[in-house]
Amino acid sequence: MTEPRGLWVYAVTEQIPAGSLDQVAGVGGGQVRTVVADGLTAIAEDVPLEEFGEAALRRNLEDLAWLEETARAHHRVIDAVVRQSPVVPMRLATVYSGDASVAAMLAGRADDFRAALGRMSRRQEWGVKVYAAERAEANAAPAHGGTEDTGSGGKGAAYLRRRRDQLSAQQDARRELTVSAELVHGALSQLAVDSALHPPQAPQLTGTSAPMLLNAAYLLDEQRSEDFTAAVGALAKSHPALRLELTGPWPPYSFAGVEQEEEAW
Secondary structure, eight states: OOOOEEEEEEEEESOOOTTTTTTOBOTTSSBOEEEEETTEEEEEEEEEHHHHSHHHHHHHTTOHHHHHHHHHHHHHHHHHHHTTSOOEEOOTTOEESSHHHHHHHHHHTHHHHHHHHHHHTTEEEEEEEEEEOHHHHHHHSOOOOSOOOOOTTHHHHHHHHHHHHHHHHHHHHHHHHHHHHHHHHHHHHTTSSEEEEOOOOOHHHHSOSSOEEEEEEEEEEGGGHHHHHHHHHHHHHHOTTEEEEEEEEEOOGGGOOOOOOSEEO
């Protein structure tokens, strides 16, 4: 009995040279292939529904090890495609029932895909995350120890006054850091065709206790990459209370501009 299979879709492009993906393995370990319709090409892989079907995906996406390995494989395929042609990256775990449903998706959304592909041509995505520098965090942290100033009202009132002052200083420091992060974003946005703000990531994901103040993506013309990286370095020096983390270049995940379906079975 043949094992039920679906079609994992990685990206959509207009065309890709024949044979250019022959050595590229996908999330299921198989060779990726193409589905062509209405002048557009979907990069896809046949995957077993036992692991990549709707119910299985709900379970597997809760497994961080599985998710990390699968995400790396998904992005590896997209990276291979983007070297050949502009692409609209598809969201992780976009699975269709087969070639016919993928072809129908391409035909039904052809205008949106072509507009997005025109926007992506010769452009890259760069990411910048901004954190409070460790010394800035230390300066904003509550002070401990020191001489007990009882003053009027005794020790209890003195403690409350001291705690109020500490909280006020922390709030002022956080506001200053936030303003600095906004200035960084404004300066970098001037170099970009477009920018996108993502929610700050939790410390469990970033691996650092310092709060993330900015999680931004920037769409850049390819020739502006050196200017952008230089600007990030200059901004890091001019804002010593911040730590800037630059990533990229990436396929323009944040700027595809095409609404994507979860699955189509």
